[in-house]
Amino acid sequence: MKRCFEIKAYISFEKTQFYTIEEVGKGINETDEFFIRFKDNPDYQKDIATIKYWIQKIGKESGALERHFRPEKSAEAIPITISKLRLYCYRLSDKIVILGNGGIKSSQKVQDSPDAFPHFEVMNTLAFAIQMKLESGQIEITSNHISGDLTFFTK
Known part of the structure; x- marks a missing residue:
């Protein structure tokens, strides 16, 4: 079953505009879902x-x-420091980052971390889709703004 996601503005700062992704019809973006899921867990x-x-x-x-991002195939993760959690993202430029969801990195390979791996896969699918849309002109980047067809599909 295909899932459809949209890229949406998330939080803007002087140096960087952060975007997030939201599954169509879900009603909550992936980044907020990540923070809500872990906010009350003391671990x-x-x-x-x-x-x-x-x-x-x-x-x-x-x-x-x-240098602030941990390479994760075609996507990235925050933080670069040692952490049990990974928040997956895609760095488009020094001024644009698309945040996704994340999870507990419970093994050396993300493929062996059942909580983190699905989010890793979504962000890598997003990275591939964005590159294809940039090359075909479906997405345009100007300074800290991204526009165009901001939807993508995953399995």
């Missing part, structure tokens, strides 16, 4: 605080420099 409070710190630092101070 992950430090990890959530670290992820929020990096989003703020990237947005307000440095911009979305490549």
Whole structure:
């Protein structure tokens, strides 16, 4: 069964505009779902605080420099530091990041982490779709804004 997602504005800072993705018809974006899922669990409070710190630092101070992200196939993850959690994202430029969902990284390989792997797959599908749409002119980037056909499908 195919799932349809839309890219939507999430939070804007001086240096970086963050977008998120939302499954059509779901009513909550993937990034908020991630934070809600872990916010009351004491085992992950430090990890959530670290992820929020990096989003703020990237947005307000440095911009979305490549060194702030953990490579995850075609996508990326926050934080770059040691953490039990991964928030998957796609860095389009120093001024644009698309945040997704994430999960608990319970093994060395994300493929062996059942909580994190589905979110990893969605963000890598998004990265591929965006590259195809940029090449075909269906998506346009100007400074910290992305426009055009902002939908994509996953399995």
